[in-house]
Structure formats: C-alpha cells, structure tokens
Amino acid sequence: MKEHYIMNRTNNSMAFYKAKKVMLLAMSLIIFSQARAQQVLIEAESFIDKGGWVVDPQFVEQMGSPYLMAHGLGVPVKNASTEIQFKKKGTYHVWVRTKNWVPGDWEAPGRFRVMINGKELKTTLGTMPGWSWEYAGTTAVKSKKVEIELVDLTGFNGRCDAIYLSQSEEQPPNDIKELAVWRQTKLGETTAPEKEETYDLVITGGGLAGCAAAIAAAEQGLKVALIHDRPLLGGNASSEIRVHTLGIYGKFERILKMIDTEHYPNGSSEAKIDQEKRDRNVKSFKNISLFLNWRAYDAVAKDNLIQYVDARHTATGERIRFKAPRFVDSTGDGWIGFWAGAEFSYGRESVDTYGEAWDVWGELWSPEEADDFVMGSSVLWQTEVLKQPQIFPEVPWAREVAGDHSAIAGEWYWEFSRNDLHQIHDAEEIRDHMLRAIFGSFANAKKLEENKNHKLQWVSYLVGKRESRRLVGDHIFTFKDVQEYTKFPDSVVMEIREIDVHFQRNLRDASQPDFLSKAIFYKTDKYYIPYRSLYSKNINNLFMAGRNFSCSHIGLGGPRVMRTTGQMGAAVGFAAVLCKKYNVNPREIYTNHLKEYMELIESQQWPEN
Amino acid sequence: MNDEWEEVSKDMEVFTVTNKDTLINHNIRLLSTKEGYPRLFFADLETPVCADGECRLAKIKIYWNLLGNYVGYGIDPDEPLTKFEHDPFDKEDYAKLHALLLDDNSVLRNREMSELVDEVPVSISKADFGAVDGISSATKKEIKESVVQGGLYSCYTLWHLVHGEVKKNISAYLQSIYTDSLNNYLLYSDYEDYQYYGLKKLPKEAFEKHFEQVIRIFEKTQPLIRTYILKKIPNNILEDRNNTEQFYRLFSRTDINTKTQLVKKAGSAHLIALEILSGFSSEMTKNQLKLYLEIFNENPENLTPLIKSNLLEAARSEKYAYNYLIKEFLNNKE
Ligand SMILES: Cc1cc2nc3c(=O)[nH]c(=O)nc-3n(C[C@H](O)[C@H](O)[C@H](O)COP(=O)(O)OP(=O)(O)OC[C@H]3O[C@@H](n4cnc5c(N)ncnc54)[C@H](O)[C@@H]3O)c2cc1C
Numbered sequence: 001m002k003e004h005y006i007m008n009r010t011n012n013s014m015a016f017y018k019a020k021k022v023m024l025l026a027m028s029l030i031i032f033s034q035a036r037a038q039q040v041l042i043e044a045e046s047f048i049d050k051g052g053w054v055v056d057p058q059f060v061e062q063m064g065s066p067y068l069m070a071h072g073l074g075v076p077v078k079n080a081s082t083e084i085q086f087k088k089k090g091t092y093h094v095w096v097r098t099k100n101w102v103p104g105d106w107e108a109p110g111r112f113r114v115m116i117n118g119k120e121l122k123t124t125l126g127t128m129p130g131w132s133w134e135y136a137g138t139t140a141v142k143s144k145k146v147e148i149e150l151v152d153l154t155g156f157n158g159r160c161d162a163i164y165l166s167q168s169e170e171q172p173p174n175d176i177k178e179l180a181v182w183r184q185t186k187l188g189e190t191t192a193p194e195k196e197e198t199y200d201l202v203i204t205g206g207g208l209a210g211c212a213a214a215i216a217a218a219e220q221g222l223k224v225a226l227i228h229d230r231p232l233l234g235g236n237a238s239s240e241i242r243v244h245t246l247g248i249y250g251k252f253e254r255i256l257k258m259i260d261t262e263h264y265p266n267g268s269s270e271a272k273i274d275q276e277k278r279d280r281n282v283k284s285f286k287n288i289s290l291f292l293n294w295r296a297y298d299a300v301a302k303d304n305l306i307q308y309v310d311a312r313h314t315a316t317g318e319r320i321r322f323k324a325p326r327f328v329d330s331t332g333d334g335w336i337g338f339w340a341g342a343e344f345s346y347g348r349e350s351v352d353t354y355g356e357a358w359d360v361w362g363e364l365w366s367p368e369e370a371d372d373f374v375m376g377s378s379v380l381w382q383t384e385v386l387k388q389p390q391i392f393p394e395v396p397w398a399r400e401v402a403g404d405h406s407a408i409a410g411e412w413y414w415e416f417s418r419n420d421l422h423q424i425h426d427a428e429e430i431r432d433h434m435l436r437a438i439f440g441s442f443a444n445a446k447k448l449e450e451n452k453n454h455k456l457q458w459v460s461y462l463v464g465k466r467e468s469r470r471l472v473g474d475h476i477f478t479f480k481d482v483q484e485y486t487k488f489p490d491s492v493v494m495e496i497r498e499i500d501v502h503f504q505r506n507l508r509d510a511s512q513p514d515f516l517s518k519a520i521f522y523k524t525d526k527y528y529i530p531y532r533s534l535y536s537k538n539i540n541n542l543f544m545a546g547r548n549f550s551c552s553h554i555g556l557g558g559p560r561v562m563r564t565t566g567q568m569g570a571a572v573g574f575a576a577v578l579c580k581k582y583n584v585n586p587r588e589i590y591t592n593h594l595k596e597y598m599e600l601i602e603s604q605q606w607p608e609n
Numbered sequence: 610m611n612d613e614w615e616e617v618s619k620d621m622e623v624f625t626v627t628n629k630d631t632l633i634n635h636n637i638r639l640l641s642t643k644e645g646y647p648r649l650f651f652a653d654l655e656t657p658v659c660a661d662g663e664c665r666l667a668k669i670k671i672y673w674n675l676l677g678n679y680v681g682y683g684i685d686p687d688e689p690l691t692k693f694e695h696d697p698f699d700k701e702d703y704a705k706l707h708a709l710l711l712d713d714n715s716v717l718r719n720r721e722m723s724e725l726v727d728e729v730p731v732s733i734s735k736a737d738f739g740a741v742d743g744i745s746s747a748t749k750k751e752i753k754e755s756v757v758q759g760g761l762y763s764c765y766t767l768w769h770l771v772h773g774e775v776k777k778n779i780s781a782y783l784q785s786i787y788t789d790s791l792n793n794y795l796l797y798s799d800y801e802d803y804q805y806y807g808l809k810k811l812p813k814e815a816f817e818k819h820f821e822q823v824i825r826i827f828e829k830t831q832p833l834i835r836t837y838i839l840k841k842i843p844n845n846i847l848e849d850r851n852n853t854e855q856f857y858r859l860f861s862r863t864d865i866n867t868k869t870q871l872v873k874k875a876g877s878a879h880l881i882a883l884e885i886l887s888g889f890s891s892e893m894t895k896n897q898l899k900l901y902l903e904i905f906n907e908n909p910e911n912l913t914p915l916i917k918s919n920l921l922e923a924a925r926s927e928k929y930a931y932n933y934l935i936k937e938f939l940n941n942k943e
Contacts, residue, residue, distance in 0.1 A: 103930035129930050359780070360713075362809070363833060369840040373866075419836075420869040420896040429895070498719065507833040510864045521719045 038088040039166040041183075042148065044068040044080070045315050052077025053150060054461060056159070057229050057295050057314040059428040061335075063131045064176055064183075065161050066295070066314045070112060072155030073456040074393050074439070079115070081149040086141050090167055094136040096125050097161040097172075101432050102397040103129035109397045110158030115149040116141075126158045132174045133164065141165075156395070157435060157461075193310055193319030199225040199289070201576045202309055203328040204296045207235025208245060208562040209546030209569035210330035211259045211282055212252065216573025218285040219255075222580060225322055226288055227311050229295035230462075233278050235332060235546075237261055237562050239271040241464045242380050243412075247563030250494045251604045252570040256563055258282075266412050267380035269458065294320070299327070299339040304540050306340045326541045326576055326586070330569060333424050334469035334548035342539040343472040346422075347372045348553040356479040356554045361520050364503045366479075366554055374553065375466040375502045376417030376517060377427065379434035381410040381459040383442070390455040392446040395439045402440025405513045406447075408454055410438060415466075415517035417504055423468040431463040437515040466502070466547070466560060473550030474587065475532035482527045482558060490590055491528035492571035492601055495564045498523045499557035522557070529559060531597070534572050535586035543576065543586055545569040574600050613648040614672070617641065620651070623782055626774045630766075631657055637775060639782075646794070647675060647786065650779050656770060658763045665691060667763055671771055675795070677779030678802055679710045679771045693759030702757040709755055709764055710771050716751045717768045797822055805834050813843045820846065824855050832864040839870040847878035857885040861892060872897045876904040883911055887919035891929040898931050902938045912942070 045055045045066040057066035070077045094116070100108040110126040114136050121137045128134050152158055164172050173179050183189070201217050203210050206228030214226045236243040237260070245260040258281035261274040282288060291311065298310040309322045329336035334344050351357045351366040358365045367373070414437065416430050417423070423430065438459055445451045480486075482499060499522040505512035533550040536542040544550070545568040547560045559565065575589050578597055582588070589597050619641040625634045633656060640649040650673040657664040667690055670683040684690060689697035690706070698706070709715060756764040787810075796807025796819060804826045816823060827838050847853050857878075860871055872893065875882040886901060893901060905912045917939075924935035 105928050129933055360776070363837055367840070368837075371836075371840070418869075419866045420894055420900070426896065506864065507836075507866070508831050510832055514865070518714060520714065523719060 038086065038090070038092075039164065039168070040084060040086065040092075042082065042084060042163045042165075043317060044150070044160040044162055046317060047080045047082040047150070049081045051080040051150075052152070053080040053160075055293075055314055056461065057293075058431070058462065060295060060297065062425055062428060063161070064179055067159050067161040068150065069160075069461060070110065070150075070152035070155060070158040071459075071461045072152060073459055074395075075155040076152040077155060079149045079151055081147060083145055083147050086144050086146055088167070089141050089143070091138050091140050092165040092167055093138055093169060094121060095133040095164045095166075095172060096136050097131065097133050097164070098126050098128075098159055099131045100127050100129050101157060101159065102436065104397060104400070106396040109154060109156040109395070111153040112158040112160065113151045113153065114163065115151050117143075117147055120151060124153065125160070131161065131176075133172050135171070139165070156439070157432075193312075193321045195319065196308075196321045196323060197225065197289075198323045199223050200324060200580055201225070201326055201328065201573075202322045202324040203227065203330060204309060204311075204336050205235065205329065205331035205546065206230070206233045206282075206290075206292075207330060207332055207546055208237055208256075208259060208566040209572075210235070210328065211278065212255055212566040212569030213328050213330060213543075213545055213573040213576075214282060214288050214569075215255050215258060215285065216252075216570040217576050218288045218573075220574065220577040222287065222573075222577060224285075224288045225291060225324070226282070227291045227294045227296050227309070227322065229293065229314055231292050232275055233282055233292075234259070234275060235562075236464050237271070237274070237278075239269075239275040241460055241462050242267050242269075242271040243464060243562070244268075244271070245562040245566070247495055247497050247559075247561040247567075249563060250567040251492070251601050252567050254604065255570050256566045260563055260566065267382050267410060267458075269382070291320075296331070296335060299336045301340040301539055304538060306336070306539060306541055309336060325583075326543065326579055328543045328545060328569075328572055328576070329471060329548060330544070330546045332465055332468065332547050334471045334544065337471040337536055337539060337542055337544060337548070338469060340539050340542060342536045342542060344469045344548075345472060345552075346469050347374060354476070354478040354480060354552050354555075356552060358479075358522065364507070365501060365520060372419050372422070373503070373507075374417055374423055374468070375556075376415040376504065377423060377430050377434070377466065378412060378415045378464045379410070379431060379438060379460050379462075380412075380414070380464065381438050382457045383408045383454045384457040385453050386455055387453065389452045390446075392443055392456070395436075395443045398436040398440030398443065401433060401436040401513075401515065402444060403513060404444060405437075405441045406444035407438075407441040408445050408451055413502075413517050413519070414438070414515055415502060415504075416515045417517075418514065423465060427463055427465070431461070434463065434515060435459070435461075437513065467553070467556055469548055470551055470556065471542075471544045471548050472537050473533045473535055473544070474537055474590070475530050475550060477529050477533045477549070477551040477555040477559070479522075479552065479554040479557075481529070481555070482522070482524050485525060485527050488528055488530035488532075490531035490594060490598070492531045492534070492598075493529035493559065493564060493567040494526055495529070495559055495561075495567075496524065496526045497558060497561060497564070499554070501554060501557040524558070527558070529564075529568070531571060531575065532590055534568055534575070540585045540587065543572040545572045570604070571601065574604070613674075614640065617648055618643040619645065623650075624778055626778055628656065628770065629774075630769075633657075635770075635775075637778065647791070649674060649680070650677070650775075652775070654770065656766060658766050665695070667691075667766070669767065671767075673771075673775065673779055674800070674802070675779075675783055676802055676806055677776040677783075678713070682707070682710065690760070690763055692757060692763065696759065698757065698760065702760060705757050706760075706764060706767065709757075709768060712755070713772060715768055715772075716755055717765055718772070720752075720765070801830055801834065804830065805837070808834070808837060808841070813841060816842055817846055820852060827856065828859055828862070832866050835863060835867040836870060839867065839874060844877055847874065847882070850879045850881050853879040853882050854885065857882045860886065860889045865894065868893070869897055869900070872900050875901065876907070880911060880913075884913065884915055884919075887916040887923075890920060890935065891923040891926050891932070893931070895931050895934070898934055902934070905938075905942075909942075 053068040056069045108127045111124050114121050116139045123136045125134050200222040202225045204227045218224050232238045249256050259278045264270040293314045294311045296309050296311040306327050312319045350370045356366040500519040502517040505516045506514045546565040617640040623639045638651045641647050652671050658667045668688045672681045674680050792810050795803040924932050
C-alpha cells in the first residue's frame with residue numbers, strides 16, 4: 001500500500017483499527033459459557049499485579065491489543081499475577097497470545113512461562129514468529145479461584161497479549177480480523193461504548209502540543225477532555241522517552257513554560273524534574289478532565305463533522321465515547337483525522353511537488369520521485385558505571401542488527417527508517433530493531449575491559465517518533481515558507497531554529513549500521529506557520545497540532561521540535577475558544593474572526609521587559 | 610586525490626570568490642588536458658587563520674573535482690600549516706585535515722567561528738538554546754575528534770573555504786560548459802559522484818543506450834544511487850528479459866532498501882524478475898516477502914511451476930524466520 005500521496009483512509013487500513021479488543025469487567029476477565037464448555041479469556045494488561053511487566057499500548061492498531069512486556073534489560077522481571085473465578089472445575093487447555101520477537105537461528109529472546117496456582121506449565125512461550133496463540137498445555141482446575149502468573153525467563157522483552165483457557169480443544173483464531181470478531185462476538189461486546197461524556201473540546205494525544213492546547217482552552221473557560229495513552233504527559237518530552245524541548249516560545253511563553261523541559265542531553269534522567277512540573281500544571285486546571293492511560297481507537301465523522309471519539313483504558317479495557325463540537329488531533333500519528341477520513345500525506349514528496357530543492361543535498365533532501373524514506377524513529381537509552389564489575393548476557397539474536405558496533409550510550413542519531421517499513425504500521429518492528437541495536441551494541445561494548453563496570457540503566461520501551469502521517473489543512477507548510485520567510489495574515493507560530501532533516505547513514509555507505517542517522521541542517525531566520533495549517537481541510541471540526549500538522553516532509557524538518565509543536569497546540573486552544581464563542585468551525589476563525597483571534601494571541605505575549 | 614592532475618597541461622583562471630570573513634579574493638583556476646578537456650579546479654590560497662586576536666598566514670593549494678567536491682590539497686614543505694603556539698602540523702595532522710575536508714557534512718558546517726570557543730556549549734543557531742535533535746552534548750566531542758588537535762581555527766577556516774562559495778561557483782561554471790560529451794565523460798568515469806551526476810543529467814530516454822554502464826554502476830555503487838537508478842529507469846527497459854535479468858541477478862548483493870525497490874518493481878518487469886526473486890525469497894525481510902507474494906495474489910497466472918517450487922523450498926527452510934508466511938500463502942493457493 002502506497003501512502004505518500006495525499007489520500008483518504010483506505011479500506012485496507014480500516015481493518016487495522018476495527019480490530020477491537022474485549023471489554024473487561026471489573027474482575028479483569030471474561031467468563032463465558034457455551035453449551036458444551038467453559039472458557040475464560042484474560043487480557044494480560046488487566047492483570048491485577050503487573051509485577052515487573054509493563055503495559056505496552058503502542059501497537060494496538062496493528063496487533064489488536066495492549067500487551068504486557070518483560071522489559072528487564074536482560075534480568076528476568078518479577079512475575080505478573082492475577083486471580084480469576086472459574087464456574088466449572090475440570091481440565092482446561094491453555095493458549096497464550098504472544099510472539100517470538102526475534103525469530104531466527106537462536107533461542108528466542110523473550111521466553112516466559114505461565115504458572116497456574118503455583119504450578120508452572122512446562123511449555124516455554126514466546127517461541128513462534130508473528131503474533132499467534134501458542135499452546136501452553138493443559139491444567140486441572142480444582143477450585144473456583146485460580147491464580148495465574150507470568151514467569152519471565154530472560155528479561156529480554158517477552159510479551160503476552162492474552163491467555164485463553166478452554167475445555168474445548170478449539171484454538172482461537174490467529175488472523176487479526178477474525179480474532180477481532182472472535183473477541184467481540186464471543187464476549188458480546190456492544191459496538192458502542194456504554195459510557196458517554198460531552199465536552200467543549202476533546203483533545204487526543206498528550207504530547208507538548210496536546211498539553212498546550214488543553215491549557216490554552218481551559219484558561220479561557222472551555223471544558224476540555226485530554227485523552228492520552230500513557231500514565232505521564234509530554235509524549236516525546238516525557239520522562240518515559242526523554243527528549244528535551246527545543247525551539248522558541250513564540251507568543252506563548254507563559255503556557256509553554258508550564259510544560260517544557262530544561263536543557264539536558266536527550267535520554268537524561270533529569271527529564272523527571274520537568275515531568276513533575278508538567279503533570280502538576282496540567283492537573284491544576286479543574287476544567288481539564290485528564291484521561292491518562294486511555295487510548296482513542298476510533299473517530300467517526302458524519303457530513304464531514306466528527307461526531308465522537310471512542311477511547312479505551314489501556315489496562316482495564318473500559319470504554320468511553322467522547323462527544324464535542326470540536327476535536328484536536330495531537331496524537332503525532334494523525335489517528336483521529338485518519339479514522340474520521342481526513343486527508344493526510346505520508347512519505348517524501350517529489351522535489352517538484354512544492355519546489356523544495358536544495359541542490360547541495362539533492363536526493364537526500366528531497367527526491368526527484370516521491371518515496372517512503374521518512375525520518376526514522378528512535379529508542380533512547382543510558383548506562384551507568386558502578387563500583388563492581390557488571391555482567392551482561394550474550395545476545396546472539398541481536399548480532400544481525402548490531403554487527404560489530406559497540407556503544408555505551410545512545411543519542412538522537414540512533415534512528416531507524418527503512419523503505420519497506422512504515423513508521424506506524426511497522427512501529428513494533430522498528431522499536432524491536434532498535435532494541436536489538438542497543439542490546440547488541442552494548443553487549444559488544446561489554447566485551448572491552450574498559451566497560452566492565454558499565455550497566456544498562458535505562459532503555460525506553462516507547463518508540464520516539466519523528467515523522468508519520470501529516471494531516472492536510474487549508475495551507476500546507478513547506479520549505480518555501482521557510483526560505484521566503486512568508487508572513488501570513490494568520491501567522492500564529494514562529495520559529496528560528498534551523499530545519500534539520502535526517503537520513504540513514506547506510507544510504508551513502510552500506511557498511512554503516514542501519515540504525516544510525518545523520519542530520520542535514522538548513523539555517524534560517526525567523527519563519528512563520530499560519531493558522532490554516534492547523535485545521536483539517538475536509539473534516540470541518542478538526543484541529544491538528546504537533547508533528548501531524550499540515551506540512552510537507554521538508555516542511556516538518558523545522559517545526560517538529562516541541563516548543564514549536566507546543567505553540568501550535570496553544571494557537572489551536574485559543575482558536576477553539578473563539579469557535580465556541582461564535583459557534584463556528586475552525587475555518588471560520590480565519591475567514592470571519594481573524595482580527596479578534598490574532599488579538600487574543602497577541603495578548604498572550606509577556607509584556608516587553 | 611584523483612589522478613587527473615597527471616593529464617593536466619592547461620591552466621586557466623575562471624572566476625574569483627571573495628571570502629566573506631576575510632574579504633580576500635581568491636582566484637579559482639580550471640585545469641584541463643592538452644586537448645582542452647576540463648579535469649580539475651584549483652586555487653593557490655593564502656588566508657589568515659586567526660585565534661584570540663593573533664593571525665598567521667596559511668598557504669595551501671586546493672583541488673576540487675569538476676563537481677566542486679574537494680579532492681586534495683598541497684602544501685609547500687617550507688611553509689607548513691601551524692597549530693596552537695605555532696607548532697607545525699605533523700604527518701598525522703595533514704591526514705586528519707584531509708579527512709575533515711572530505712567530509713561535506715562536517716560538524717563544522719553550521720558553526721560560526723565564535724561558537725567554537727572551548728568550554729562554552731555549542732549553540733548552533735541564533736537562539737539561545739543548546740542542543741538539538743541533530744546536535745547535542747556529543748557535538749563538542751565530535752568537533753574535537755574531527756579536527757587537528759590545537760588546529761581548530763586552521764581546520765575551520767579551510768573547511769569553510771573548501772565547502773563555501775567556491776562549490777556553488779564551480780557548479781554554475783560547470784553548467785556553463787556542460788555538453789553531452791562532458792556528461793558521458795562523467796557517466797563513464799570510475800568516480801561515484803561523477804557517475805551520479807551523469808545519471809542525474811541523463812534523460813530517461815537515454816538509459817537504454819547507456820544500459821551497460823548503468824548496470825555497471827548499479828552493481829558497485831552506494832545505496833542512494835542504486836535507489837535513484839531504480840526510480841528513474843523507464844519501465845520499458847525492464848520489459849526486456851535480458852535487461853531485467855541483469856538487474857535481478859544482483860538482488861542478493863544489493864542493500865536492503867534496493868532489495869525492496871527491486872521487489873516493488875518486479876510486478877511490472879519481465880516475468881523473469883519474479884522467477885529470479887523466487888530463488889532469493891528466503892533473503893527477504895517480512896515486508897519484502899509480503900510485497901512479493903502480493904504480486905501473485907493480484908496476478909495468479911504468474912505463479913509458474915518454477916516459482917512455486919522455489920517458494921516451497923523456502924517454506925521448508927528452517928533457517929528462514931518468515932517461512933510461515935510462505936506456508937500460509939501456498940496453503941491458500943491449494
Ligand atoms: C530521538 C528524538 C530526538 C528528538 N530531539 C528533539 C529535540 O532535541 N528537541 C525537540 O524539541 N524535539 C526533538 N525531537 C522531535 C519531537 O520530539 C517530536 O517531533 C515530537 O513528537 C513532537 O511532539 P507532539 O506533541 O507532536 O507528539 P508526541 O510527543 O509524539 O505526543 C503525542 C502523544 O500522543 C499519544 N497518542 C498517540 N496516539 C494516541 C491515541 N490513539 N490515543 C491517546 N493517545 C495517543 C502518544 O502516546 C504520544 O505521547 C526528537 C525526536 C526524537 C524521536
């Protein structure tokens with residue numbers, strides 16, 4: 001499927017998000033009886049005690065559900081456990097939905113077992129390529145209450161999506177579409193969430209852009225919902241990913257200072273300090289309803305107006321339908337727009353599409369023919385030096401990626417993009433590739449005497465993205481707008497930081513590791529982004545802010561940094577206020593209320609001196 | 610350095626450039642063969658190198674190729690380059706300088722002289738913020754590693770001379786003397802940057818005529834240029850069995866991104882492409898394999914007995930991680 005042309009959502013991709021997940025009841029499991037047999041389905045992410053396992057909700061649209069992962073940096077993590085009720089005693093078959101995340105000629109890295117009432121089932125899991133139900137054996141259920149545990153064997157990212165116990169021998173379906181239907185029909189999940197909430201503005205994605213939009217709108221009295229799929233706010237700037245914020249404040253210094261970061265190296269644990277500040281500030285607004293650990297999974301438009309966004313709790317599976325007259329897509333990946341049928345683009349435009357040539361860099365900057373060589377995603381990581389020697393296990397499954405590369409820390413240029421991988425659809429593979437790069441390079445470094453006291457301190461399991469879908473607005477921001485310093489009547493965002501666009505090192509030199517990139521910088525004076533790049537062209541009540549704003553591949557090169565994306569958020573928040581005041585859609589702020597809007601924005605400026 | 614200078618017998622001044630920092634004019638000369646074929650650009654430079662208010666004159670001869678890419682330099686042994694405290698460069702220093710000048714994307718590229726002062730974090734733009742997605746604390750270390758120790762200012766000055774205005778001027782000059790035969794010279798040379806330039810200038814329709822050379826380049830060149838060739842090559846060339854074979858038999862030896870493109874193109878190329886690829890299917894990434902198999906879903910008649918038997922073999926290979934996808938595919942075809 002080619003996506004770099006501007007297009008509407010394709011039927012093909014609909015299948016991804018239509019893959020819905022079971023709703024979990026309070027006891028975090030579903031028991032259902034059929035005439036013949038008893039069956040129990042347990043969603044791993046709803047385990048009562050997650051032990052050392054983490055909930056990974058990043059790839060729901062591709063593999064169907066959040067899952068639990070044993071991210072132990074090579075040290076097996078503490079068991080996750082939960083308790084379930086059985087109606088019927090007897091012998092049950094046990095299936096576990098999992099995957100061998102590095103299939104190949106070695107022992108699978110993420111192996112684990114299931115323990116039932118203290119007894120480990122012998123089959124080792126996490127050994128089959130691709131997400132599938134692995135058969136774990138049978139267990140005799142003798143009591144009504146049963147304790148189930150996940151026993152990690154490696155500390156290297158074993159993963160468990162769900163466990164299914166059944167008296168029947170019939171294996172649940174593997175095909176992603178069939179599985180979604182299987183989950184839905186068997187559990188009798190209704191199509192629509194039962195709970196419904198209504199707001200003035202529903203914002204999805206709590207990165208810097210989403211946070212700034214929420215604050216701006218809330219300050220002016222709007223009732224705001226902020227839906228974010230992580231426990232912590234900030235997206236790439238959060239202490240879970242640890243990228244520091246760059247760029248200028250534009251007109252929004254006051255707001256952005258509540259949520260941005262100090263300067264520190266990317267990956268530094270200092271990100272924690274700013275995390276506390278950001279969470280505290282956003283939570284201080286009574287009229288921001290924060291939905292942390294909630295992931296939106298659908299948005300439906302009628303007559304080009306979004307009617308609602310549906311979201312699900314990443315652990316309990318609870319669902320809510322969010323209604324509002326207007327919505328903001330700040331998911332970074334343009335999910336809300338995508339689901340609602342907004343026009344979007346992906347990939348690198350041809351150099352002539354918007355006249356974005358830079359001769360010195362030629363194809364590396366903007367190609368003659370469009371392609372999918374977008375900027376890549378990263379996983380940041382850090383090590384520490386201890387007083388005692390530290391052992392790190394052999395990782396033969398990482399060698400293929402890391403080669404002889406040896407490293408004791410990562411940085412922004414640990415970045416991965418390849419032309420057969422899509423930054424959204426293949427995000428799990430991209431994240432896993434980076435994990436192999438990191439573990440493999442660190443294992444190589446550990447072979448050197450000088451690194452004997454080094455220990456992996458932190459490796460993010462969240463993939464930090466730079467570029468994916470870009471929703472199309474009334475204006476598409478391009479390199480030309482930077483080069484010509486175009487001043488728009490609706491310039492609401494400004495920036496002076498240079499554009500930087502990345503390319504993979506192995507494009508110029510095949511012997512380089514495929515997970516390292518280089519940056520091309522284009523120096524600039526102050527340039528502007530118009531408000532018209534911040535609302536959808538064809539979905540009439542949709543704003544967008546953040547790296548999924550309306551721009552070309554090169555246009556994204558500069559303003560993707562997070563104070564700039566924060567400015568976009570704030571600008572959108574204020575626009576939403578006027579939309580409510582006049583009961584109009586985003587476009588009409590430009591056509592009918594521009595003067596008032598620009599004055600509102602101007603008044604956000606701190607007084608001179 | 611290129612060995613073109615051996616053929617050189619003519620020398621002509623072609624333009625001057627003014628260094629923005631020093632305001633000194635430098636004459637740029639074109640060196641040609643005795644028949645008048647252009648080969649190299651050249652400048653005999655004298656430029657002040659200043660640090661902390663103290664300046665010294667650096668004398669150096671710089672050579673650029675026809676595209677304005679730096680190829681080498683010469684120093685008079687009696688007037689060596691100097692570093693901190695006027696120590697002369699030693700042999701390693703000269704080698705390091707050469708390596709630095711060869712790097713067109715050096716960390717020095719976007720730096721102002723004032724930003725190089727030690728101890729101060731390197732800020733790379735007019736705003737007062739430090740590191741970037743692209744620059745970081747690692748940068749200072751990187752700068753240090755890329756330049757001659759104690760010779761930062763010489764390195765900085767020379768890098769910017771070599772990669773500054775001159776390059777643009779050379780480009781413009783080359784345009785002014787461009788001919789098809791000059792392009793042929795570039796296309797058929799052994800230098801990657803010349804070949805790339807030749808390919809870029811070559812009209813699509815001319816690919817057929819130069820097919821042998823295109824394939825020769827494709828086989829050895831960097832991934833970026835391979836990608837470029839596959840994008841540009843007109844479809845009708847790959848309708849020919851022999852041409853197609855020449856590309857696809859290289860599959861195994863090309864890089865992963867090129868492989869993807871070969872797979873993507875296979876559906877519209879001569880059928881032999883699909884046959885050759887079937888023999889390499891167990892070298893494909895998951896998505897390459899999916900793309901490949903998808904071709905047969907769209908055009909089942911292309912699934913020849915040979916392809917089927919090769920796929921069966923890959924499906925049976927225990928070493929191939931995605932053999933299960935081939936199994937599924939073949940099962941669905943039964
Ligand atoms: C390694 C790296 C280094 C970088 N360096 C810098 C730098 O030094 N300085 C800088 O300023 N920028 C840097 N960038 C760029 C910058 O971090 C990104 O462009 C950033 O993502 C922009 O912020 P955002 O708010 O648009 O998106 P994000 O930060 O991605 O935030 C969007 C959030 O929405 C959430 N979300 C997504 N889908 C859903 C859903 N369906 N439901 C609920 N929530 C959802 C995601 O969890 C995510 O956290 C870097 C990026 C990377 C990867």
